[in-house]
Amino acid sequence: MSFASLNLIPELLRAVEDQGYTEPSPIQAKAIPPILERRDIMGCAQTGTGKTAGFTLPLLQLLAPNASSSPSPARHPVRALVLTPTRELAAQVEEAVRAYGKYLPLRTAVVYGGIDIKPQIKALHAGVEIVVATPGRLLDHLQQKSINLSRVEILVLDEADRMLDMGFMPDIKRILAVLPPTRQNLLFSATFSDEIKRLADQFMHSPTMIEVARRNAPAELVSHLVYEVPAVRKHALLAHLVRSRDMQQVLVFVRMKRDANRLARLLEQDGLAATAIHSDRTQGERMQALEEFKQGKMKLLVATDIAARGLDIDQLPFVINYELPHTPEDYVHRIGRTGRAGTPGEAISLVCPDEMEYLASIEKLLKRQIPRATAPGFEREDRDQRRTGAHEQPREHRGRDAGRPPREREHREKPHAPRAPAAPAAVTGHGHFDFSKPYEPAVKDTTAPAPEHTPAAHRRKLTRPTAALLGPRPKPEE
Numbered sequence: 001m002s003f004a005s006l007n008l009i010p011e012l013l014r015a016v017e018d019q020g021y022t023e024p025s026p027i028q029a030k031a032i033p034p035i036l037e038r039r040d041i042m043g044c045a046q047t048g049t050g051k052t053a054g055f056t057l058p059l060l061q062l063l064a065p066n067a068s069s070s071p072s073p074a075r076h077p078v079r080a081l082v083l084t085p086t087r088e089l090a091a092q093v094e095e096a097v098r099a100y101g102k103y104l105p106l107r108t109a110v111v112y113g114g115i116d117i118k119p120q121i122k123a124l125h126a127g128v129e130i131v132v133a134t135p136g137r138l139l140d141h142l143q144q145k146s147i148n149l150s151r152v153e154i155l156v157l158d159e160a161d162r163m164l165d166m167g168f169m170p171d172i173k174r175i176l177a178v179l180p181p182t183r184q185n186l187l188f189s190a191t192f193s194d195e196i197k198r199l200a201d202q203f204m205h206s207p208t209m210i211e212v213a214r215r216n217a218p219a220e221l222v223s224h225l226v227y228e229v230p231a232v233r234k235h236a237l238l239a240h241l242v243r244s245r246d247m248q249q250v251l252v253f254v255r256m257k258r259d260a261n262r263l264a265r266l267l268e269q270d271g272l273a274a275t276a277i278h279s280d281r282t283q284g285e286r287m288q289a290l291e292e293f294k295q296g297k298m299k300l301l302v303a304t305d306i307a308a309r310g311l312d313i314d315q316l317p318f319v320i321n322y323e324l325p326h327t328p329e330d331y332v333h334r335i336g337r338t339g340r341a342g343t344p345g346e347a348i349s350l351v352c353p354d355e356m357e358y359l360a361s362i363e364k365l366l367k368r369q370i371p372r373a374t375a376p377g378f379e380r381e382d383r384d385q386r387r388t389g390a391h392e393q394p395r396e397h398r399g400r401d402a403g404r405p406p407r408e409r410e411h412r413e414k415p416h417a418p419r420a421p422a423a424p425a426a427v428t429g430h431g432h433f434d435f436s437k438p439y440e441p442a443v444k445d446t447t448a449p450a451p452e453h454t455p456a457a458h459r460r461k462l463t464r465p466t467a468a469l470l471g472p473r474p475k476p477e478e
């Protein structure tokens, strides 16, 4: 099977060739023909399957015949709308649209919250055929009348299940209400829950169902490993694993955004280059963190589930679950960040006794037991330690030794005079990081958004209780 056999136009074939793709992925082979026939489709596919090109290529082809090279904005109405749950995914989809559409005179714009709305308004006023948007900011544009969706021919809901999880249903309904009733609808979702089916029933017309296995099924390319470790030793074990295995690029998952910041800070204090990505960070900060991680400037990227959705990081070798997610599906999403594009990946989970039930439900979903590993010095918290708190490292053991097993530390430290305590903020007298204290950045945050950059969702909260773009529902991340 080749891209040419899918009847793609030469401009798209050239763009695909430039990307270095030799053959369509299964979702592309299945989705492109019915989309070109202008059918509605429901695609069950996760990130990593090539679904973006699966809908972007035929979408561009359908719009191409009426593409205009006229500079007049009136000749460039919005004809395709792609909705995504997160800013990162919106940015990635727009990048894909630009890459695949580079030989076509079609214009594209991306619209999401957390950044100044004015340049977006300017871009929309200039006229664009394809708009990639997160729902909240798109509604702001509709309210301000900076976008006209009356000529939309194709609607794409990307990662629809995530949008629903994040509480975007009311926003999606508002957007559907302003679209022309006759249009093509494409919906992509990693799962087809009853809620997704209900949503589809509301606006799709006898959709073609397309289902593909993950391009890299977790079972094939990702090896799973569990370290059973007391909660208080997790950070030290994480640092130890990174050092002892010389890990160069690790995506670390925590459940709550405040812990993402704190863990990143803690790792930095230990001398490991780490940064955090979560929904409270400005768009600029998130993009910068991601870029630094991709370029290898940061070894560790600490992320929450929401912030990591849709992240496309080529050849990410390690995902470490610092905390297990509370739903096994999120585990599958998390580990889907590694083992991509045919390269093997490793998913390591640090599991404390309180999390054993989550581990059990993950193993049930995977239909197998995850192998257990032990790291000398981190196996378990013995009773005496628990009573006296002796397991917590003394302050002078913090800094670059925090990740080393106790014995190795002792061996290294004996000949030396004790070092001065690092005494970082929010570290308790026992040297154990205190997650209950407010996080205070060491450096003043000069990139905080100016008032006019205030995320749209936060402003909207005042007027309507719909999903917020940056912190949609407090549950998963708060």
Ligand code: AMP
Pocket (backbone or CB within 6 Å): 020, 021, 022, 023, 024, 025, 028, 046, 047, 048, 049, 050, 051, 052, 053, 312
């Ligand atoms: P997606 O699932 O759309 O996020 O795509 C995952 C990754 O696969 C992206 O990095 C794409 O650039 C890449 N990709 C998409 N289609 C192909 C293909 N036909 N051959 C090789 N790589 C692809």
